Amino acid sequence: MTVNVRPNKQITWSVIGGGNGGQSLSAHLALMGFPVRLYDIFEETIEAIRTRGGVEVSGAVNGFGKIELATTDIAEAVDGADIIMIVAPAVAHRDIAINCAPHLADGQIIFIHPGSTGGALEFNKVLLDQNCDKTITVAESNSLLYACRSQQPGVTTIFAVKKELMVAALPANETKRVVKLLNAAFPQMYAGSNVMETSLSNPNAMMHPAPTLLNTSLIESESDWLYYWDGITPSIGAFVEAMDKERLAVARAFGLEMPSTLEWYKMAYGADAETLSEAVKKNMAYAEVKGQNTLHTRYILEDIPMGLVPMVSLGKMLGVDVPRMETVVNFAELLIGRDLTSSGRTLDTLGLVGMSVNQIQAFLETGER
Amino acid sequence: MTVNVRPNKQITWSVIGGGNGGQSLSAHLALMGFPVRLYDIFEETIEAIRTRGGVEVSGAVNGFGKIELATTDIAEAVDGADIIMIVAPAVAHRDIAINCAPHLADGQIIFIHPGSTGGALEFNKVLLDQNCDKTITVAESNSLLYACRSQQPGVTTIFAVKKELMVAALPANETKRVVKLLNAAFPQMYAGSNVMETSLSNPNAMMHPAPTLLNTSLIESESDWLYYWDGITPSIGAFVEAMDKERLAVARAFGLEMPSTLEWYKMAYGADAETLSEAVKKNMAYAEVKGQNTLHTRYILEDIPMGLVPMVSLGKMLGVDVPRMETVVNFAELLIGRDLTSSGRTLDTLGLVGMSVNQIQAFLETGER
Numbered sequence: 001m002t003v004n005v006r007p008n009k010q011i012t013w014s015v016i017g018g019g020n021g022g023q024s025l026s027a028h029l030a031l032m033g034f035p036v037r038l039y040d041i042f043e044e045t046i047e048a049i050r051t052r053g054g055v056e057v058s059g060a061v062n063g064f065g066k067i068e069l070a071t072t073d074i075a076e077a078v079d080g081a082d083i084i085m086i087v088a089p090a091v092a093h094r095d096i097a098i099n100c101a102p103h104l105a106d107g108q109i110i111f112i113h114p115g116s117t118g119g120a121l122e123f124n125k126v127l128l129d130q131n132c133d134k135t136i137t138v139a140e141s142n143s144l145l146y147a148c149r150s151q152q153p154g155v156t157t158i159f160a161v162k163k164e165l166m167v168a169a170l171p172a173n174e175t176k177r178v179v180k181l182l183n184a185a186f187p188q189m190y191a192g193s194n195v196m197e198t199s200l201s202n203p204n205a206m207m208h209p210a211p212t213l214l215n216t217s218l219i220e221s222e223s224d225w226l227y228y229w230d231g232i233t234p235s236i237g238a239f240v241e242a243m244d245k246e247r248l249a250v251a252r253a254f255g256l257e258m259p260s261t262l263e264w265y266k267m268a269y270g271a272d273a274e275t276l277s278e279a280v281k282k283n284m285a286y287a288e289v290k291g292q293n294t295l296h297t298r299y300i301l302e303d304i305p306m307g308l309v310p311m312v313s314l315g316k317m318l319g320v321d322v323p324r325m326e327t328v329v330n331f332a333e334l335l336i337g338r339d340l341t342s343s344g345r346t347l348d349t350l351g352l353v354g355m356s357v358n359q360i361q362a363f364l365e366t367g368e369r
Numbered sequence: 370m371t372v373n374v375r376p377n378k379q380i381t382w383s384v385i386g387g388g389n390g391g392q393s394l395s396a397h398l399a400l401m402g403f404p405v406r407l408y409d410i411f412e413e414t415i416e417a418i419r420t421r422g423g424v425e426v427s428g429a430v431n432g433f434g435k436i437e438l439a440t441t442d443i444a445e446a447v448d449g450a451d452i453i454m455i456v457a458p459a460v461a462h463r464d465i466a467i468n469c470a471p472h473l474a475d476g477q478i479i480f481i482h483p484g485s486t487g488g489a490l491e492f493n494k495v496l497l498d499q500n501c502d503k504t505i506t507v508a509e510s511n512s513l514l515y516a517c518r519s520q521q522p523g524v525t526t527i528f529a530v531k532k533e534l535m536v537a538a539l540p541a542n543e544t545k546r547v548v549k550l551l552n553a554a555f556p557q558m559y560a561g562s563n564v565m566e567t568s569l570s571n572p573n574a575m576m577h578p579a580p581t582l583l584n585t586s587l588i589e590s591e592s593d594w595l596y597y598w599d600g601i602t603p604s605i606g607a608f609v610e611a612m613d614k615e616r617l618a619v620a621r622a623f624g625l626e627m628p629s630t631l632e633w634y635k636m637a638y639g640a641d642a643e644t645l646s647e648a649v650k651k652n653m654a655y656a657e658v659k660g661q662n663t664l665h666t667r668y669i670l671e672d673i674p675m676g677l678v679p680m681v682s683l684g685k686m687l688g689v690d691v692p693r694m695e696t697v698v699n700f701a702e703l704l705i706g707r708d709l710t711s712s713g714r715t716l717d718t719l720g721l722v723g724m725s726v727n728q729i730q731a732f733l734e735t736g737e738r
Contacts, residue, residue: 018400048627202483211586213582213583214582214583214585214704215586216605217580217584217586217587217600217602217605220602220603220604220605221587221602230586230590233585233586233588233590234587234589235589236585238706242703242706295604307392326704327696327699327700328700330699331700334608334611334692334693335604335608337582337611355656357560
């Protein structure tokens with residue numbers, strides 16, 4: 001990708017999170033000519049980027065992205081930013097929201113990239129609980145724009161940039177305006193129906209927790225293995241396909257008709273097959289995705305509390321049976337000896353307790369309860 | 370083992386089941402000089418044994434065991450037998466009980482070898498439901514006496530004979546008499562407290578279903594693997610140890626103090642280790658136990674409905690939490706798309722519905738409801 005380096009002062013971006021995604025985004029935006037601030041919780045990361053003056057990126061995007069401000073001070077990071085882009089593990093979103101809240105200003109856009117399941121709803125609820133009286137629009141995508149990896153603070157590689165990325169705002173009647181702004185940098189971003197659609201389009205919740213459990217012995221073996229190619233065996237793929245139907249049933253109860261994960265593989269990767277187990281093997285991007293060697297990764301620790309747990313909570317509220325999701329959550333909790341439900345997103349933390357489906361739909365559209 | 374071939378006409382044995390265990394037992398008993406009848410449902414198996422005149426056994430026991438009668442007619446098989454030994458998959462026990470019932474005679478002993486969980490209770494209940502008015506004592510062991518394999522009908526190998534085997538009768542006040550009779554052939558059989566102890570001492574319910582689920586990707590891989598040595602990884606072993614505590618809690622509610630599976634490995638195999646994952650690797654008998662290559666084996670199809678399902682049912686009745694057992698049952702059902710609960714043993718099929726713990730204990734002891 002040739003980056004058109006041009007001065008672009010219209011939009012100031014604040015990137016919250018200096019990991020793989022945050023550094024890649026910061027460098028990419030800076031190379032497009034946008035003023036960029038970068039925040040991370042770790043002084044070590046920020047110090048390295050500050051010393052270097054920015055982030056060196058290679059791969060699908062090449063060049064040195066000058067970072068205007070690298071800081072561990074969140075007030076400084078968000079001050080004057082038009083778009084505050086949160087690129088951090090979903091388990092950190094709540095904490096980021098609490099710490100951002102006092103420093104936000106009218107008209108700012110929070111863009112959670114990606115929101116996992118319920119990111120925008122949770123952020124909105126925290127702002128309410130923190131008595132934030134500013135007019136803030138919270139948006140989210142369902143996935144990260146890049147496949148990327150930072151080798152060290154200040155140096156990152158973008159392997160691939162997605163051709164399409166769904167974004168929705170809360171309220172949904174702001175989505176058009178938000179997407180138009182985002183399109184100044186990222187023309188591939190398009191509007192989803194509302195943040196329930198982005199939240200329920202979380203592919204990680206389908207492809208990570210259940211297969212991880214069913215691969216426990218391989219994970220704890222001495223062998224190298226490929227997460228998708230070795231890990232999504234016929235029975236495991238079939239289980240995920242059945243669980244995926246539960247996800248689509250939850251979506252349908254909100255009036256959302258969404259593609260299955262199998263259909264999504266065809267759309268996103270051109271991987272056309274009868275079963276998920278076959279589809280992943282037709283996706284060459286997966287040829288080198290190695291399997292983990294411990295159960296304690298974000299495939300369990302993030303994708304359950306921030307993916308399956310909110311889906312189960314929504315399913316229960318709607319009266320939609322989600323037995324596979326529930327069983328995976330239970331089994332994972334018992335296997336790793338950790339409560340992933342209490343720390344996870346539920347109707348309560350999403351701010352949806354006591355609301356009917358119609359009330360939720362109206363709230364998603366207008367932001368009014 | 371040198372078999373002392375001697376005429377022994379005191380006890381007539383009927384062996385129900387012509388698989389690995391049934392053929393090995395028949396040959397062993399015949400070589401000890403007992404009159405033996407062998408029944409199987411398959412004419413092909415019976416015809417081969419009938420043609421040969423018996424079963425050729427090698428390994429820990431050597432010789433040709435002459436079979437007095439090989440038949441597919443269960444009436445003929447049980448007629449005049451003192452001990453009717455059922456050596457068949459636990460899922461067939463109910464059907465065998467129904468078909469035996471009309472042909473039993475006063476004083477006969479049914480010995481379910483092994484009973485899985487609830488074998489004797491289920492058999493007793495079927496006899497009641499079939500209005501069998503004969504005085505029958507139903508006994509069971511918690512495991513099979515042999516490690517053995519039949520190469521073809523009429524030819525079998527006994528790799529090892531257990532040094533100890535727990536047996537209990539229903540009612541327990543008959544156990545002493547039954548064990549004394551069994552000791553005529555098998556001095557290693559000893560009396561357990563009651564059939565609840567043999568039933569809850571089912572090691573397969575612990576070591577088979579949960580590890581099988583967590584080994585799904587290895588099972589469906591092209592690789593050869595060792596069930597215990599590769600399959601019981603640290604997290605899998607730890608999960609089984611935690612589930613084992615649920616089993617012991619159920620037993621304790623019936624006043625039974627039993628060894629954990631980890632302690633049992635030390636007792637049975639001298640495999641002394643801190644964890645189950647280490648203990649199985651110290652058990653040389655497991656060096657060649659290969660892993661399965663499909664989920665559809667008795668590790669799921671027998672050990673769940675005839676092992677975990679009755680334990681869950683007992684746990685619920687007692688108010689003892691068994692979340693790991695329940696989750697394994699649920700996950701297995703969803704993974705293989707089959708209801709293992711409805712076809713499994715429950716309070717209902719064990720004849721314990723509506724009884725208090727005290728009533729059950731009294732029933733186990735005296736056989737009176």
